[in-house]
Amino acid sequence: MGKKQRKIGKAVRYRKAETIIRKLAKKGYSANKIQRELQKRGLGIRRKNMLKIIRKVKGVKKKPHAEKYIPRKYRARVKPLLIGKPIAVYGTVQGKSRRVVMSGTGRSLYNAMLYVSKHPPKKRFLRILADKIILFPRRYLDFDEKWDEHPKVIS
Amino acid sequence: MVLPVIVGIDEKHTVMVDLDNMSFRKVKNLAESACSHFKLGGIIILKSSPNHYHVVFDKPMRYWSDVLRVISWIGILADNPNVWKWVCMQAIKKTCTLRVSEKPTKNGFKPKPRIVYRYGSQNQRIKAFLGKRKEILNILRKVKKG
Numbered sequence: 001m002g003k004k005q006r007k008i009g010k011a012v013r014y015r016k017a018e019t020i021i022r023k024l025a026k027k028g029y030s031a032n033k034i035q036r037e038l039q040k041r042g043l044g045i046r047r048k049n050m051l052k053i054i055r056k057v058k059g060v061k062k063k064p065h066a067e068k069y070i071p072r073k074y075r076a077r078v079k080p081l082l083i084g085k086p087i088a089v090y091g092t093v094q095g096k097s098r099r100v101v102m103s104g105t106g107r108s109l110y111n112a113m114l115y116v117s118k119h120p121p122k123k124r125f126l127r128i129l130a131d132k133i134i135l136f137p138r139r140y141l142d143f144d145e146k147w148d149e150h151p152k153v154i155s
Numbered sequence: 156m157v158l159p160v161i162v163g164i165d166e167k168h169t170v171m172v173d174l175d176n177m178s179f180r181k182v183k184n185l186a187e188s189a190c191s192h193f194k195l196g197g198i199i200i201l202k203s204s205p206n207h208y209h210v211v212f213d214k215p216m217r218y219w220s221d222v223l224r225v226i227s228w229i230g231i232l233a234d235n236p237n238v239w240k241w242v243c244m245q246a247i248k249k250t251c252t253l254r255v256s257e258k259p260t261k262n263g264f265k266p267k268p269r270i271v272y273r274y275g276s277q278n279q280r281i282k283a284f285l286g287k288r289k290e291i292l293n294i295l296r297k298v299k300k301g
């Protein structure tokens with residue numbers, strides 16, 4: 001039976017790896033070669049940290065838009081577009097168009113719609129969170145005016 | 156009961172077009188050619204009233220400039236002043252808006268747009284659009300009841 005290898009702690013591994021990286025980087029090894037060498041010795045560390053040390057040894061700065069040098073399949077996935085739920089409520093007041101664009105959860109949109117369907121906004125174009133309309137309806141909506149019955153607007 | 160306001164979906168990352176005064180055949184050809192030219196995945200056509208159609212494309216766009224590029228291209232090919240007017244309005248607002256609710260008019264009201272044609276993939280922005288549409292229609296139903 002072979003001798004059981006003792007597991008090295010992360011801090012020790014990083015310290016040992018750093019000395020090797022410095023030595024090999026000075027010799028002019030590429031990052032990929034250094035990484036392979038470290039893996040052989042059981043001292044694999046994060047590539048990001050390894051590159052940081054190599055850059056320090058070589059005295060170069062990180063390139064702008066570093067992502068474009070990583071093959072596409074290895075790139076970190078861009079988060080899917082964070083798309084809210086803005087809804088546009090529009091109509092006319094005395095022939096002039098008014099529009100409210102509200103965003104929020106379904107519940108807050110419903111509660112805001114109760115106000116907005118009756119009263120037009122004070123401003124002609126209002127982009128706002130639905131919760132704000134619920135909290136301060138009189139600040140944003142004109143309670144003295146009403147929407148026209150037959151609006152003629154372009155969406 | 157019809158509300159005095161019009162409710163629509165406001166979107167910056169989805170290519171949506173309002174094609175007025177156009178036959179269904181022309182709308183379909185235009186939408187499919189835009190879909191293949193810009194690789195937009197799939198389309199959905201909604202009929203808002205006779206000869207008035209809405210088109211929604213499936214591929215999400217990260218930037219508004221990309222969306223504007225597509226809708227302007229469609230506007231030029233459509234050769235229709237109503238579409239040009241609509242595209243200019245969207246460029247001013249920096250978002251695309253399509254009606255979801257009914258629209259009150261002098262002679263009654265226009266019904267809510269309904270789906271008449273589907274083509275290609277439907278599981279990105281079209282799925283989101285239809286989900287949002289459903290949610291808005293539910294809200295409106297509750298508002299009318301209350």
